[in-house]
Amino acid sequence: MPPLLILDPGHGGIDPGGGSNSFFTEKDKNLQISLYQFNRFQSLNIPVAITRTADTTLSSEERASRVRNSGARYCISNHINVGGGRGSEVIYSIFGSAAFPRLIQDDLEAAGMPNRRIFTRTLPDNPRKDYYFMHRETGSVETVIVEYGFADNPLDADILHRNWHQLAEAVVMAFCAYTGHPYKQPAPPNPSNGSGTGMPDGGTNIPAWKQEAIDWLFQEGLLTNEDWRHQPDTPLPLWAEAVILKRLYEKLRNPQ
Ligand SMILES: [Zn+2]
The missing domain is CATH 3.40.630.40 (Zn-dependent exopeptidases)
Known part of the structure; x- marks a missing residue:
């Protein structure tokens, strides 16, 4: 087609x-x-x-x-x-x-x-x-x-x-x-669960240093929604940044 x-x-x-x-x-x-x-x-x-x-x-x-x-x-x-x-x-x-x-x-x-x-x-x-x-x-x-x-x-x-x-x-x-095509707004991405978001990946040719930094967030459990792994240049909403900071803060306060 x-x-x-x-x-x-x-x-x-x-x-x-x-x-x-x-x-x-x-x-x-x-x-x-x-x-x-x-x-x-x-x-x-x-x-x-x-x-x-x-x-x-x-x-x-x-x-x-x-x-x-x-x-x-x-x-x-x-x-x-x-x-x-x-x-x-x-x-x-x-x-x-x-x-x-x-x-x-x-x-x-x-x-x-x-x-x-x-x-x-x-x-x-x-x-x-x-x-x-x-x-x-x-x-x-x-x-x-x-x-x-x-x-x-x-x-x-x-x-x-x-x-x-x-x-x-x-x-x-x-x-x-x-x-005249039906329009639907994009679903907001949600970093705290793993469901699909409808957001773009924008992720062709992600430089290694960007990917490494993002992978570290997942490895440390600071970011958990896989949708974010491949969109390095999409800004996180403020509440999502707050979630990441809170997780980091708690991790530092209660080391395993
Ligand atoms: Zn131009």
Whole structure:
């Protein structure tokens, strides 16, 4: 079955992207958001593909051809902006409609990121062609470019750094609304029991030093829900951190 949707984490490999700051590099943030969405769409039973799942270099031609040949009807290309603005931007094709971009911005705003603009752009020397190759070279796939916020704006950067998964989820929700697919919120992860969470693993290529640190938490019995073992970059909710600290405190007070 061909995918309904293909996700495109912008940039990658030798191309870090411009939307970077001291917290993150654009290519990594795009991938983090896209892998989260990939897992969420899978758990919502929406057939989904992705242009890259690791930190790999893709030429514009290769990227566009992966989208064009995916068989998908929709493409969401994820990016982080830079250049002194504030808020989200959604760019769509001159042959497309603003309906999906509007839904995306409504949900991004509800998740805490203000709207900046929705727009289309044409080549300077040809007003009948899209400016961005992701629109121009992706055939009949309905492609939107989502710029989640500005890496060089402190307010945006803080949201992108700490609440990126809520922004990612907002676009999942908007896609479901746009296509009429039933939407279900992700189950919150629970570190104190072993049941499934519906959270993404995001866990391709976990560096050994990160994995070692996490494995130690399990080995010491400080963390017990296996779901957390493979998502090293997902922040724990405060109450879960409190559970871990309490276990550590009790362990230190009553050594076996
Ligand atoms: Zn970008």
